[in-house]
Amino acid sequence: MLVNYYKRYLEQPDRTRYMDGRALHEEYVRTGGSSLGAEWLILHRFDLREQPERVTDTYGNRYRLATIYRYSDLSGWNWLVYHNLNRPPVEFREP
Numbered sequence: 001m002l003v004n005y006y007k008r009y010l011e012q013p014d015r016t017r018y019m020d021g022r023a024l025h026e027e028y029v030r031t032g033g034s035s036l037g038a039e040w041l042i043l044h045r046f047d048l049r050e051q052p053e054r055v056t057d058t059y060g061n062r063y064r065l066a067t068i069y070r071y072s073d074l075s076g077w078n079w080l081v082y083h084n085l086n087r088p089p090v091e092f093r094e095p
Contacts, residue, residue, distance in 0.1 A: 036086045037061030044077035
């Protein structure tokens, strides 16, 4: 819901879609395992003591931490936003 809300602030909002783990797996199967994975990976955490600089998904795609969005003290999750290292570099900009 939040991704769909904020994507309207992007230059090309139609190129952005949220995929949960199941949808990402279906994409991987559909492409015969040749999928490069999601360009961006969002992990959510209440506690930020563990915020690895790099993570690897189930399919071996490697991601580098791009930024962290902290939640307010009242409710929500911290978002750790990672960029896929298997994709061409892009410049990260605040929405």
